[in-house]
Structure formats: C-alpha cells, structure tokens
Amino acid sequence: MNIVISGLGIIGGSYAKALKKYTDHYIIGINRSEQPLQQALECGAIDKAGSPEDLKTADMLILGTFPEAAVHFVEENAHLIPSGCIVCDTCGIKSRICPQLSELAAKHGFTFVGVHPMAGKEKNGFSASEADLFVGASCIIVPCGADEDKVEIVAKLAEKIGFSQIVYTTPENHDRMIAFTSQIPHVIACAYVQSPCCPVHKGFSAGSYRDVSRVAHINEKLWAELFTENRTALLQEIDVLSEKLAAIRTALENDDRGKLEEILAESRRIKEELGE
Amino acid sequence: MNIVISGLGIIGGSYAKALKKYTDHYIIGINRSEQPLQQALECGAIDKAGSPEDLKTADMLILGTFPEAAVHFVEENAHLIPSGCIVCDTCGIKSRICPQLSELAAKHGFTFVGVHPMAGKEKNGFSASEADLFVGASCIIVPCGADEDKVEIVAKLAEKIGFSQIVYTTPENHDRMIAFTSQIPHVIACAYVQSPCCPVHKGFSAGSYRDVSRVAHINEKLWAELFTENRTALLQEIDVLSEKLAAIRTALENDDRGKLEEILAESRRIKEELGE
Numbered sequence: 001m002n003i004v005i006s007g008l009g010i011i012g013g014s015y016a017k018a019l020k021k022y023t024d025h026y027i028i029g030i031n032r033s034e035q036p037l038q039q040a041l042e043c044g045a046i047d048k049a050g051s052p053e054d055l056k057t058a059d060m061l062i063l064g065t066f067p068e069a070a071v072h073f074v075e076e077n078a079h080l081i082p083s084g085c086i087v088c089d090t091c092g093i094k095s096r097i098c099p100q101l102s103e104l105a106a107k108h109g110f111t112f113v114g115v116h117p118m119a120g121k122e123k124n125g126f127s128a129s130e131a132d133l134f135v136g137a138s139c140i141i142v143p144c145g146a147d148e149d150k151v152e153i154v155a156k157l158a159e160k161i162g163f164s165q166i167v168y169t170t171p172e173n174h175d176r177m178i179a180f181t182s183q184i185p186h187v188i189a190c191a192y193v194q195s196p197c198c199p200v201h202k203g204f205s206a207g208s209y210r211d212v213s214r215v216a217h218i219n220e221k222l223w224a225e226l227f228t229e230n231r232t233a234l235l236q237e238i239d240v241l242s243e244k245l246a247a248i249r250t251a252l253e254n255d256d257r258g259k260l261e262e263i264l265a266e267s268r269r270i271k272e273e274l275g276e
Numbered sequence: 277m278n279i280v281i282s283g284l285g286i287i288g289g290s291y292a293k294a295l296k297k298y299t300d301h302y303i304i305g306i307n308r309s310e311q312p313l314q315q316a317l318e319c320g321a322i323d324k325a326g327s328p329e330d331l332k333t334a335d336m337l338i339l340g341t342f343p344e345a346a347v348h349f350v351e352e353n354a355h356l357i358p359s360g361c362i363v364c365d366t367c368g369i370k371s372r373i374c375p376q377l378s379e380l381a382a383k384h385g386f387t388f389v390g391v392h393p394m395a396g397k398e399k400n401g402f403s404a405s406e407a408d409l410f411v412g413a414s415c416i417i418v419p420c421g422a423d424e425d426k427v428e429i430v431a432k433l434a435e436k437i438g439f440s441q442i443v444y445t446t447p448e449n450h451d452r453m454i455a456f457t458s459q460i461p462h463v464i465a466c467a468y469v470q471s472p473c474c475p476v477h478k479g480f481s482a483g484s485y486r487d488v489s490r491v492a493h494i495n496e497k498l499w500a501e502l503f504t505e506n507r508t509a510l511l512q513e514i515d516v517l518s519e520k521l522a523a524i525r526t527a528l529e530n531d532d533r534g535k536l537e538e539i540l541a542e543s544r545r546i547k548e549e550l551g552e
Contacts, residue, residue, distance in 0.1 A: 118479075137482060138482070165479055177477065180474070182482070188464055191523075193547060194543060195516045197453055201456065202550075204453035204456075205414070206458070207396075207490075208458050209457040211490055217548070223540055228528065231528055231531065237473070240471045241521070242522075245464075252507055257501065260504065262496075264466050267470060268493055274478075
C-alpha cells in the first residue's frame with residue numbers, strides 16, 4: 001500500500017517507524033514544518049517527504065495530528081483522496097470528530113475508520129517517536145459504519161505493527177471510557193503537582209509520587225483540546241472522583257477508622273477482581 | 277551489632293535481608309506469628325528466631341510493625357531494652373508516635389531515632405520483602421533530639437543497606453510532606469478505581485490508568501491507621517487537591533480552553549522546574 005501519514009509527532013512518527021520496521025508498505029510523510037520530515041527521511045521512517053498531492057495515489061491516510069487539525073486536513077484535501085482509500089485518525093477523542101470525518105468520507109467516496117492507539121509518553125514530537133511504541137498496547141477501533149473488509153485491513157495492520165489487542169467500540173463509549181482511563185489521570189496529575197508541597201518533595205517521595213505526577217509533564221494545547229472536546233464525559237468523571245474523594249474526606253474528618261477501612265477495602269477488592 | 281527486628285513484614289523482612297546481604301551484624305527476628313520467622317530463618321534473613329528477652333543484649337531495635345503496634349511493643353518491653361540501645365521505627369507517620377517513643381527512651385535510658393524508609397510495594401508480608409528494596413531510595417531520619425553519634429550510626433547503616441539519600445527532618449514536616457508524596461496518591465488511587473468505568477477498563481487503558489490505580493491494591497488496616505494518625509495534614513492536602521480539581525472543572529464547565537491551557541501549562545512548568 002501507499003500510506004500517507006499526516007503529522008509526524010510522537011504518534012505519526014511512531015506509525016511511520018513501525019510500518020517501516022514491520023511491513024513493506026511505501027510510507028509518505030506530510031508535516032507542516034520541515035524538520036521532522038527531514039529527520040524521518042534520514043532515519044528511514046518514511047520513503048518520501050510528500051505533499052497533499054500524494055493523496056491521489058494513497059491507499060491509506062493516517063492522521064497523526066490533533067483532533068481539530070485532523071478534521072481540517074481532511075476537509076481541505078478531501079477532493080484529492082481517492083475512493084477506496086482508508087482514512088484513519090489516531091485521536092484521543094471520537095464523538096466530536098468521527099461524525100464529521102464519516103460525513104466527509106461518504107461525500108467523497110473514501111472510507112473513514114476511527115483509531116485510537118492506547119500508547120504514548122509524557123514527551124512529544126518526532127524525536128520521541130519509536131518503532132515499538134505500540135508493542136503490547138491496545139488499539140481501539142471505532143468503525144463508524146465502515147465496510148467490514150476495510151475495518152479488517154486496519155485491524156490486521158495494527159496487529160502487524162505490534163498492538164496486542166484490538167477493541168471495537170462506538171465513539172460515545174470510547175469517549176466515556178477514555179475520560180476515565182486517560183483524561184482523569186491527566187487531570188489528577190495536573191491538580192496534584194500544584195500543591196505547595198510539590199516543589200520541595202525531593203527526599204520525601206518514592207513510587208507513588210512519581211506515578212501519579214508523571215503525566216503532569218503535559219502538552220497543554222493538546223490536552224486542553226482533548227478535554228474540551230470530551231467535556232460531558234470528563235465532567236462526569238471529575239464529579240465521580242470528587243464524590244469518592246469527599247467520602248474519604250468525611251470518614252477522615254470524623255476520625256472514623258472503620259469507615260475508612262471499609263472504603264479502602266472496597267478499592268482493594270476492585271483491583272483484585274480485575275487481577276491487578 | 278546485635279540487631280533485633282520486631283515485625284517481619286515487607287519492611288522488617290527487607291531490613292533483615294538487606295542487613296544480612298550488606299553487613300555482618302547478627303540479626304534476631306521477633307514476630308507475632310511463627311510462619312514469617314521460619315521463612316526468614318530458612319532463607320537466612322535472620323540468624324535467630326527470638327523473643328523480647330533478646331532485647332537485653334540488643335544494640336539496635338528496628339520496629340517493622342504498624343505505628344500503634346510499634347509503640348505498644350516498646351511500652352511493653354522498655355524494661356528489657358538496655359541503655360545504649362538505639363530504637364528505630366520505620367513508620368509512615370511521625371508526629372503521633374515520635375513523642376511517645378522519645379519519652380519512653382528518656383525514661384528507660386535508651387535512644388530513639390525516627391526512620392521512614394521511602395520504599396515499598398503494593399504487596400505486603402515477608403514474602404514480598406527484598407534485600408534490595410531500599411537500593412536507590414530515600415531514608416528519612418527524624419532525630420527527635422537523639423545524640424548525634426547515635427543518629428550517625430543509623431544514617432551509616434541506612435547507606436550500607438542501599439539507601440541513596442538521607443534526609444533529616446522534624447516529625448511535623450515529615451508528616452506534612454508524606455501527606456503529599458505518599459498518602460494523597462493512595463487516597464487518589466482508592467477514589468479513582470471506584471468509578472463505574474473501572475471494572476470495564478480493559479482494552480481502553482494504558483500507562484496512565486496503571487500508574488494512578490496501582491496503589492489502590494491497598495492494605496486497608498495499615499492505611500486507615502496511617503491516614504487517621506496524620507489526619508490534619510492529610511485533610512489539608514485533600515482540600516488543596518479538591519481546590520485544584522475544582523479549578524480545572526470550572527474551566528471545563530465554562531468551555532474555557534484558554535484557562536485550561538493556562539492551568540495545565542502551570543503544572544508542566546512545575547514538573548520541568550523539578551527536572552522531571
């Protein structure tokens with residue numbers, strides 16, 4: 001296949017490197033700035049530094065940019081995308097963008113399949129990309145009504161580049177789950193490190209601090225976009241968390257050790273039942 | 277030295293193993309139940325399964341039990357502890373127990389030095405102990421007015437068994453910092469996993485979920501005790517966290533992406549300034 005990747009950040013760059021490492025597809029990179037393209041060419045992550053014109057012969061387009069930018073790119077270049085081409089995003093939210101991309105696909109005759117690779121780091125840019133970023137990770141596929149054979153091509157490719165699990169879901173369920181598994185941990189990390197104790201934590205901290213604070217090293221533009229584009233589900237999860245925190249606070253305020261034990265035991269049981 | 281360790285759980289057990297691995301001291305284990313003593317003898321983590329009578333010839337007593345149990349053990353056996361013996365706790369809270377242990381030490385002529393090894397796991401018991409649990413970790417020492425030469429013996433021993441950093445502080449500052457670095461992450465983890473999304477997270481999660489939820493696999497008896505014994509500092513940190521969460525929630529509720537970016541950027545700067 002001719003695969004065009006638009007946006008060579010950590011995700012697009014890792015797709016390029018993984019596709020070159022694990023498949024024989026021809027990879028064309030498109031990026032707003034020149035430098036990542038040159039780096040990708042030099043290290044062999046792409047075969048060609050391309051332009052939207054290359055979409056004319058593309059079998060697949062992978063959108064490695066932020067959600068809004070991904071939709072804009074497809075809007076602007078939809079007339080160049082051949083029918084038969086599979087367009088995949090890689091965004092962390094789905095309800096806001098999938099309907100727009102599906103509509104563009106229907107109008108112009110190509111196929112859209114939503115994809116969310118559950119992999120990343122607290123670093124960004126092509127320099128943070130890795131051929132094995134997806135190894136062992138889960139790939140969420142949001143078919144959005146695309147033909148089964150096209151969805152299967154996307155799934156097979158995901159398995160080839162290292163994903164160990166494929167999960168199929170709807171945009172709505174994706175966003176609800178991601179609010180919990182990914183967005184709330186970022187909200188927590190950012191709130192947590194703003195304690196006056198944080199700047200003087202060294203010597204007093206171990207694994208717990210490190211793990212909870214890790215993703216506070218955040219890309220604020222990306223995450224502010226992801227948060228606002230998933231506002232309803234995220235507000236709901238913040239409220240659930242606040243309610244659970246308040247229950248612990250009340251037990252502590254009342255010096256009620258029995259109640260605290262009960263709450264903590266419930267959390268332990270949840271982890272144990274998950275085999276974690 | 278003759279070193280008595282009372283309580284062979286993960287911490288006391290790791291002290292025993294580390295002392296046997298890195299020093300030539302003679303190690304005597306005391307434990308309420310028999311099984312850990314037999315395991316410790318069999319694997320060479322202790323030289324002798326002892327009893328409180330062994331305190332009579334002890335140069336050092338390490339308290340590996342929960343805070344209240346540690347105080348009770350010293351109260352009951354203070355008459356057996358020779359003057360010159362150094363008694364160290366290993367507890368995660370200090371303000372509530374250090375004054376009691378210092379008073380017992382003054383009354384009976386031995387020395388008390390507060391110690392908090394900043395190491396642990398989400399597992400418990402002797403079977404989870406490791407000779408290298410403390411390697412690279414920080415050891416917090418709370419001298420509580422003990423003679424400098426005794427404090428130095430404790431610090432040198434900590435370095436010998438692998439700690440990479442020794443931090444000296446007061447009980448009050450210890451508890452304030454620990455509320456932030458260790459207790460709040462445990463509160464967060466336990467609140468987090470109680471979301472209705474948690475039992476169905478598989479396939480939708482990656483590192484963020486794993487890191488934040490890790491310590492929800494909690495020992496509820498130990499942590500309910502640690503939380504209530506550090507009630508004031510922990511309540512304060514819960515309130516700081518709730519306030520920061522509320523600020524993010526308000527920006528999101530208002531769909532104010534600029535404000536969200538500002539809050540997240542502040543968190544990123546805090547991490548960057550810490551070099552994390």
